[in-house]
Amino acid sequence: MLSERSEPVRLALPSKGMEADTLAFMQSCGLAVHRPNPRQYTATVSRIPDMVVIFQRAGDILAKVDERSVDLGITGLDVVHEHDREGSDVLILHDALGYGRCSLLLAVPEAWLDVTSVGDLAEIATRAKAGGRELRVATKYANLTQAFLYERGINHFRLVEAQGAIEAAPRMGYADVVSDIVETGTTLKDNGLKPISGGTMLQSQACLIGNRRSLRENPRCLAAARVMLELFEARLRARRYYSITANIRGDSAEAVARRVSGRTATAGLRGPTVARVHAPSDGGQDWYAVTVIVPGDDLLAAVDHLRDVGGSSVTVHAVEYIFAERCAGYDRLLAALEGRLAPAG
Numbered sequence: 396m397l398s399e400r401s402e403p404v405r406l407a408l409p410s411k412g413m414e415a416d417t418l419a420f421m422q423s424c425g426l427a428v429h430r431p432n433p434r435q436y437t438a439t440v441s442r443i444p445d446m447v448v449i450f451q452r453a454g455d456i457l458a459k460v461d462e463r464s465v466d467l468g469i470t471g472l473d474v475v476h477e478h479d480r481e482g483s484d485v486l487i488l489h490d491a492l493g494y495g496r497c498s499l500l501l502a503v504p505e506a507w508l509d510v511t512s513v514g515d516l517a518e519i520a521t522r523a524k525a526g527g528r529e530l531r532v533a534t535k536y537a538n539l540t541q542a543f544l545y546e547r548g549i550n551h552f553r554l555v556e557a558q559g560a561i562e563a564a565p566r567m568g569y570a571d572v573v574s575d576i577v578e579t580g581t582t583l584k585d586n587g588l589k590p591i592s593g594g595t596m597l598q599s600q601a602c603l604i605g606n607r608r609s610l611r612e613n614p615r616c617l618a619a620a621r622v623m624l625e626l627f628e629a630r631l632r633a634r635r636y637y638s639i640t641a642n643i644r645g646d647s648a649e650a651v652a653r654r655v656s657g658r659t660a661t662a663g664l665r666g667p668t669v670a671r672v673h674a675p676s677d678g679g680q681d682w683y684a685v686t687v688i689v690p691g692d693d694l695l696a697a698v699d700h701l702r703d704v705g706g707s708s709v710t711v712h713a714v715e716y717i718f719a720e721r722c723a724g725y726d727r728l729l730a731a732l733e734g735r736l737a738p739a740g
Contacts, residue, residue: 402613403445403446403447404443404445404446404447404466404467404613404615404616404619405446405447405449405464405465405466405467406440406446406447406448406449406465406466406467406468406469406619407448407449407450407451407456407459407460407465407467407468407469407470408421408428408448408449408450408451408456408468408469409450409451409452409453409456409469409470410436410450410451410452410453411452411453412453413453413469413470413471413494413495413601414450416494416495416601417469417494417495417601420492420493420494420601421440423630424623424626424627424630425442425626425630425716426440426442426443426622426623426626427440427441427442428440428448429441430448436449436450437449437450438450442622443619443622443623445615445619446619449465451465451468453470453471453474454470454474456468456469456470456474456604457470457474457475457478457485457604458478460484460485460604460605460606461483461484461485461606463484463606463608463609465606466605466606466609466610466613466616466619467488467603467604467605467606467609467616467619467620467623468603468604468605469492469601469602469603469604470601470602470604471495471497471599471600471601471602472487472490472597472599472600472601472602473497473499473536473539473576473597473599475487475602475604476539476597476599477536477537477538477539478538479538484606484607484608485604485605485606485607486604486605486606486607486610486728486731487602487603487604488602488603488604488605488620488623488624488724488728489602489603489624489627489628489724490600490602491600491602491631492600492601492602492603492627492631493600493601493631493634494600494601495599495600495601496578496598496599496600497576497577497578497599497600498576498577498578498595498596498597498598498599499536499539499574499575499576499577499595499596499597499599500574500575500577500590500594500595500596501513501516501532501543501572501573501574501590501591501594501596502562502572502573502574502575502577502583502588502589502590502591502594503516503571503572503588503589503591504565504571504572504587504588504589505587505588505589506587507519510591511591511592512591512592512593512594513547513549513591513592513593513594514593515591516530516549516572516591516594517547517548517549519571520549520550520551520552521551523551523571524551529551529552529553530549530551530552530553530571530572531552531553531555531569531570531571531572532544532552532553532554532555532570532571532572532573532574533555533557533561533564533565533569533570533572533573533574533575534554534555534556534557534561534573534574534575535556535557535561535575535576536574536575536576536596537554537556539574539596539597540554540574540596541554543574543596547593555569555570557569557570557573560586561573561575562575562582562583562585562586562588563586565586565587565588566586566587573588574596576599577590603623603624603627605620605728607731607732610728610732611732617728620725620728621722621725621728624722624724624725624728625718625722625725626716627724628718628719628722628723628724629716629717629718629719630715630716632716632717632719633713633714633715633716633717635690635691636664636688636689636690636691636714636717637688637689637690637691637694637711637712637713637714638686638687638688638711638712638713638714639661639686639687639688639689639694639697639698639701639709639710639711640684640685640686640709640710640712641684641685641701641706641707641708641709641710642672642682642683642684642685642706642707642708643655643682643683643685643701643704643705643706643707644681644682644683644705645681645683645705646681648669648670648671648683651669651683651685652666652667652669652685654704654705655667655669655685655687655700655701655704657700657704658696658697658700659693660689660693660696660697660700661687661689661697661700661701662687663687663688663689664688664717666687667685667686667687668685668686668687669683669684669685670683670684670686671683671684672684685701685706688714688717694711698711
């Protein structure tokens with residue numbers, strides 16, 4: 396048996412559903428998961444030597460983290476919020492990893508032409524109660540659904556716990572409406588259902604969670620969490636940006652910088668970087684290499700502006716990481732462990 400000192404950091408990753416996207420995301424962040432045999436349920440992350448990866452069903456990862464059979468995990472935010480409980484040892488370390496996006500929402504039969512909003516549904520529930528019955532809501536998300544309906548004044552309903560194809564419940568006759576996770580809405584439409592205005596309960600995506608006790612008591616677990624948060628944040632921030640470099644002739648670096656900064660598209664994160672190119676002067680002017688980091692939406696506008704101010708040999712590279720002055724997620728985590736605030740973000 397390993398001593399407490401030699402205990403590895405255990406990270407649970409989804410074995411189905413989100414598995415491929417999770418592995419791709421980890422690799423894009425420089426945390427490639429090494430699993431020689433795809434049928435194995437364990438793997439390693441070379442960048443974090445003290446870590447062992449354990450593959451679990453996404454729906455089970457929250458419980459594994461809570462009971463501390465694993466220290467860290469990636470699962471869906473919907474799972475975390477549905478099974479959240481008072482006294483839980485689970486901390487949300489990062490709630491928006493950028494994949495596994497879906498929405499938990501209410502959907503009603505398309506034949507209910509007059510029901511287009513949560514307010515309309517409340518009237519339906521009231522009329523049903525007056526007629527001696529309750530609105531039946533089929534869902535796997537009983538806690539989130541009940542809280543959502545109560546908050547919106549819908550008090551007369553009965554939750555029908557369902558597994559499998561919830562969208563078929565109204566047609567099969569054992570529910571009136573459904574509360575379910577939706578990615579594209581195609582399955583709802585195929586089953587004669589429609590979402591209603593104001594009926595979205597949660598926007599979910601993949602999130603990173605950790606066990607509070609592990610993070611407090613095991614320095615290696617805290618160190619691993621910091622590595623993951625640093626790389627996750629820097630990678631997610633960088634995805635929106637490109638690095639552009641162009642050669643521009645000018646009398647001085649300052650003069651070139653003023654020309655380049657003339658438009659918002661080429662203002663960069665902190666302004667352009669201008670460096671002299673050590674080559675023979677041409678016509679009394681020197682060459683300068685200008686590098687600027689721009690959002691993807693401004694890419695062509697930035698290239699056009701660099702051309703307009705004399706830029707040539709324009710090259711563009713995707714940015715891999717952008718590290719801020721501090722890792723916000725890690726700072727939130729430390730504050731949460733000290734009892735000052737919740738770390739989700």
